[in-house]
Amino acid sequence: MLIKIGTRGSALALWQANEVKRRLEEAHSGLEAELVIFKTRGDSILDRPLSEVGGKGLFTKELEDAMLRGEIQLAVHSLKDMPTALPEGLILGAIPARGDVRDVLIYRQGEELPDLSLIGTSSLRRACLAKRRWTEARVTSIRGNVPTRMGRVQETGDRRVDGVLLAMAGILRLELNQEEGYEYLPLNPETFIPAVSQGALAIECLETDQETLSLLAPLHHEPTARCVKAERSFLAGVEGDCRVPVGALATVDGSRLRIKGFVGSPDGVSYFEGVKIGDESPETLGSELASDLLQQGGDKVLAALRQSN
Numbered sequence: 001m002l003i004k005i006g007t008r009g010s011a012l013a014l015w016q017a018n019e020v021k022r023r024l025e026e027a028h029s030g031l032e033a034e035l036v037i038f039k040t041r042g043d044s045i046l047d048r049p050l051s052e053v054g055g056k057g058l059f060t061k062e063l064e065d066a067m068l069r070g071e072i073q074l075a076v077h078s079l080k081d082m083p084t085a086l087p088e089g090l091i092l093g094a095i096p097a098r099g100d101v102r103d104v105l106i107y108r109q110g111e112e113l114p115d116l117s118l119i120g121t122s123s124l125r126r127a128c129l130a131k132r133r134w135t136e137a138r139v140t141s142i143r144g145n146v147p148t149r150m151g152r153v154q155e156t157g158d159r160r161v162d163g164v165l166l167a168m169a170g171i172l173r174l175e176l177n178q179e180e181g182y183e184y185l186p187l188n189p190e191t192f193i194p195a196v197s198q199g200a201l202a203i204e205c206l207e208t209d210q211e212t213l214s215l216l217a218p219l220h221h222e223p224t225a226r227c228v229k230a231e232r233s234f235l236a237g238v239e240g241d242c243r244v245p246v247g248a249l250a251t252v253d254g255s256r257l258r259i260k261g262f263v264g265s266p267d268g269v270s271y272f273e274g275v276k277i278g279d280e281s282p283e284t285l286g287s288e289l290a291s292d293l294l295q296q297g298g299d300k301v302l303a304a305l306r307q308s309n
Contacts, residue, residue, distance in 0.1 A: 002032050003215065006063040006075035009037045010145045015173050016201055017076040020096070020219065027218040036072050038062045064090055064204065073212045074205040079197035079228060084236040086204070093205040094216035098224040099169035101199040101249055103129075103192050105185040106171075107163040108153045113185070120152050120161035124266050128245035129192050130165060131268035137162075146170050154181060169199040193247035193262050193273075196231040200224055223252045230259045230282035237290025238263055238298065244305050248286070255279045261289050263298035265305070272298040 003024070007017035014035070021033040040062045063075035064087050074093060086092070103126060107116065119130050120142035127139040140161060142149055152161045168186055171177050177184055203219065205212045227250035234248045248261035256279045264271040274296070276289040294302075 001028075001030060002034060003074070003212065004034050004036050004072040006036050006038055006066055006072040008040055008059060008063075011174055012078075012146055012170050013076070016078070019173075020074075020076045020201070020203060023096075023219050024215060028215055031215065036066070038066065060204075067204065067206060073209065074203055074216070077202045077204060079200040079202035080195045082197075082202055082204075084232050089207055090204055091207045092202050093209075093213050094203040094220040095225045095228060096201050096203070096219050097221035098227070099199040099201075100167075100172055100186075101194045102168040102189050103165055103187045103194060103198075104168040104171055105163050105165055105187060106150055106153060107183050107185070109181050109183050111162070111183070116162045118161045119163050119165060120149065121165040122149075123165070123195070124243065124245045125193075125195055125247050125264075126165040127266055128264040128268045128271070129247070132264075132271065133192065146174060146176065150176065150179070150182065167195075167198055189249050190260070193260060194249050196235045196246070196248050197228045198249075200228050226250075226252055226257060226282045227259075230257055230286040231261075233283040233286030234259060234261050234290045235286075237287045238294060238302060244302055248289070250282070250286070257282055257285050259285055259289055261286075261293065263293045263301060265301050270297070270301045272296045272301070 005017050005021055007013050017035050021035065024033050025031055040059045059081040060077055066072050067075055068089060116134055116137050119134065119137050119139050121127055121139060122141055122143050130137065130139055142152055142164065146166060149164050149166060152159060152164055203216055230250040231248040235246060238246055245264040245266055248259055250257055250259040256277060258275065258277045260275045262271060262273040272293045274289055274292045276285050278285050
């Protein structure tokens with residue numbers, strides 16, 4: 001039996017798709033999985049920050065269209081790239097166990113953190129948190145794949161930055177955490193709150209494709225699914241996308257969930273943070289946290305950002 005897996009062509013996307021391919025073939029004797037590579041709009045536009053191009057969905061639409069046309073049976077995404085509302089007819093067929101949730105600051109080996117004056121990131125969330133943590137530093141937008149962004153700390157002239165902020169999960173998956181010439185500072189997710197669903201993969205398929213859903217069942221990790229459901233509910237509650245600084249992280253302890261989230265301004269000046277703990281549904285907990293932060297003043301920050309966008 002052959003199953004076709006849609007993926008982007010970046011090194012990280014291919015690692016993720018190959019990991020799903022490997023696990024599917026291990027779980028089902030006689031199954032052969034084939035990767036089909038797509039170039040998305042997000043891959044094509046590299047000269048502007050994502051916040052200027054559009055919201056979430058920039059890295060998923062082409063794969064979803066191919067699924068709806070029947071060209072592929074499933075697509076593998078970084079879940080943080082996915083909108084909270086999926087196209088009609090598509091669902092998240094499985095969410096595997098989550099990787100490292102943290103962000104990491106990468107800078108040139110031998111340099112001291114007090115010299116950090118220019119930080120590169122394509123994320124408004126990271127920019128907000130960086131300006132709160134390193135108050136004297138400037139933040140500049142950088143795009144490209146993971147190795148390209150890492151390499152900016154080794155550049156000279158106008159392209160050089162003192163540090164870049166990336167997801168630790170991507171660094172570990174590509175085995176870049178031991179590269180010579182770099183220092184790595186993982187950031188505490190309690191204070192440097194990750195993106196919604198950071199470190200988690202999503203396997204998307206047709207809602208009606210029971211055969212594929214059955215094949216995906218062994219890859220699903222319910223504790224991770226509960227956590228990201230809470231985070232995505234929070235994101236939907238604040239109507240967050242790539243154009244607003246928003247983050248959340250949920251953790252599970254038995255039947256209880258804890259979710260911490262924030263809403264802020266890109267310059268880090270306005271910042272609203274909160275925590276919810278309970279055993280109600282993940283969606284309810286995330287929605288309640290979103291409501292709390294909006295009532296604190298987050299609604300005014302987001303309204304101003306959307307007006308400016």
